[in-house]
Amino acid sequence: MSKLLWRHGVVLLVVAFSLVPILFVLSAALNPLGTLNSSELYPTGATVKNFAKLFSDPDHSFGRWFVNSVFIALASSFASVFLSVCAAYAFSRMRFAGRRVGLLSLLLIQMFPQFLAIVTIFIIFTEVTELYPAFGFNSVWGLLLLYLGGALGVNTYLMKGFLDTVPKELDESATVDGASHAQIFWRIILPLVAPVLAVTAMLAFIGTINEFLMANIFLRADDSKTLAVGMFGLLGPDNRNVNFGIFAAGTLITAVPTVAVFLWLQRYIVSGLTMGAVKG
């Protein structure tokens, strides 16, 4: 028994560490005074005032940020997973001239994260804003296009690894039965790798919700902002203390979709993360 006791002890200690900030956010969100210096670790009162104030604040459009963020994150995670699973299907199942070169260049491109080119992305999109304002700065569409540009480089190699684990005999027998390449892709491959796709999409979703570097350059107008850009502005140097309550409320609301998806897919996450590791 004592052998298990130290295990509980260690884990409880770490659990305390992981819960302290979360508890603090919870208590700050419920704190009636809504300031940083009146927020304690444990709730000292319970009110939904901060939540109400968050949505009625005339200077900030939190609702809009939330919609923007969820839209960009959903659209870009779905589209980028789709684009990369398409490419992975070609690399995994077909043999064609340039396949090796293509795979190697993807490996090379993977080493150059897109956001490092932020300076030239800014220069390019200054030009795009002049020509096509709907896809330029202050538009979620332009940012979405940009995120899709990073899709293939990040996920394709991983996806190819997943697809390689699906036995080839399956699509061979389908081909014998007269299925086309599109039918094999939609009816056989996609359903089989769906759990892995879900995990990849979820990680992309969370990554996009948290993306700040490029979004901050792109979205300057208040109603075009995402949660990361907008809520960063909530805690500006002058109102760090007073706005903390509504900020904490916003944090909790933002956490709802991510935590929910996370707990729901928990089972697959471990296999999804480590499967990518086996294929280097």
Next chain:
Amino acid sequence: MGFLIGRVAAVGITAAVLLYTVPPLIRTQSWTMLGILAAVTAAVSYLYLTKRHVPAKYLVPGTIFLLTFQVIPVLYTFTVAFTNYGDGHRGSKQEAVGAIERESLVEIPGAPDYALTVAARGGEVVFLLVDRETKAVQVGTAEGLSPVDDAEVSLTGKVLGAPGYEILPAGERDGEVQALAVPTARGAIKSSGLSRAIEFHANRKYDPACDCISDSGTGQRWTADDEVGYFVAADGTNLIQGWKVNVGLANFTRVVSDPTISGHFLGVLIWNFAFALGSVALSFALGMVCALALHHPRMRGTRIYRVLLILPYAMPSFAMLLVWRDMFNTDFGLINRMLGTDIDWMGSPTGARLSLLLVNLWLGFPYMFLVTTGALQAIPRELTEASSIDGASAWQGFRRVTLPLLLVALSPLLIASFAYNFNNFNAVRFITNGGPYPVDNNLVGKTDLLITYTYRLAFEGGSGQFGFASAISVFIFAIVATISAIAFRRTRAQEEVYS
């Protein structure tokens, strides 16, 4: 049937893109872009109409995005790194001359006052100018003034119509109207408000003979220096407006030679490595400890522990970073209030660095816990049992059996995590914003990573040094690529050894 739907959809999307993108390109006369666009759409339509080239059908959509929004910006970064592009050096020399002359415009006293009507002639914006005294009608273009016949002029001097001209409503094509300067013998005629035009005289003028700008008021002279992209006076001062020139390796050598940068840059580089290594090592250690502690057949409550341990990973990290920052706040923060202290945690370099590592540990260990749990389940229990039967202590069993196997399985993820933390922009931007800053340089702080430094050079701190920022980006590219290449080789070698 499915093939037909696919065809229609692909061609429809291509046509829609074409319809949307072409008009602005024609308006700005970007023929090269138009050519590329035509070639790409033609190729895409062909690809989805034919039954051949099946692999390309799956590869092309993602590749187009990849090329446009990742490969081209990256390559472009490499070229910008060799220029002085940035505030004061945005355009061509011609644009700089135009800007300098425009800045120095003064109204010519006693010059004729014109009533202005903006019109279009063959798509080009022109001024129809009516001299308020003589009532003579002239057309002003970028080439100069010429008379207009048969113009119908109202009493106020507004031109109501003239053959060959289309009168534009007020406010239309405003940018072109503002930019139009009609050259005259003494200066230029420019619009002043919606219905008036005035002849201006440029105090500073460019003279192609000496490749210099001279000021007719003070007699001062600035000669063009194509090395630095400025007009420089004899005393070494330069005009603010410059132009973009190739500076060769200057941006790269500046890191070593410029005394206000070189010392700090080395510091940033060392801290950048330390931060990435420290973050990975600490979070892997803590995550592994948790995974090992829960990895016991008779352990109870593992499900609830697991959920509580991965909560930090599921919370929105940008918001939690800000929460941590404010917990460390000197005046209002929770930590100082709970400890009853008054410490400026982020005030000293060491304090700020340790705080950053602690926060990043909090954010990072759940991921490591998750992947170690997965990897542990893949290690057969017989291996550790066999070692304990052979007389190995628990520590020896861990050190000699479990840990090496974990490292083999997880090293690609650890390397990926290192690469991620090497460029962990959010953590530094949100918690310390690079601070504390040394007294002699407010552009680079003691906790800056290369990526936050790049960002500040280009977009914050009012410096707008795009060329130099790109050069730092190229440094990061080189470092990350080297690490990835080495890591890739090593994992290959390891897999061969252990498999």
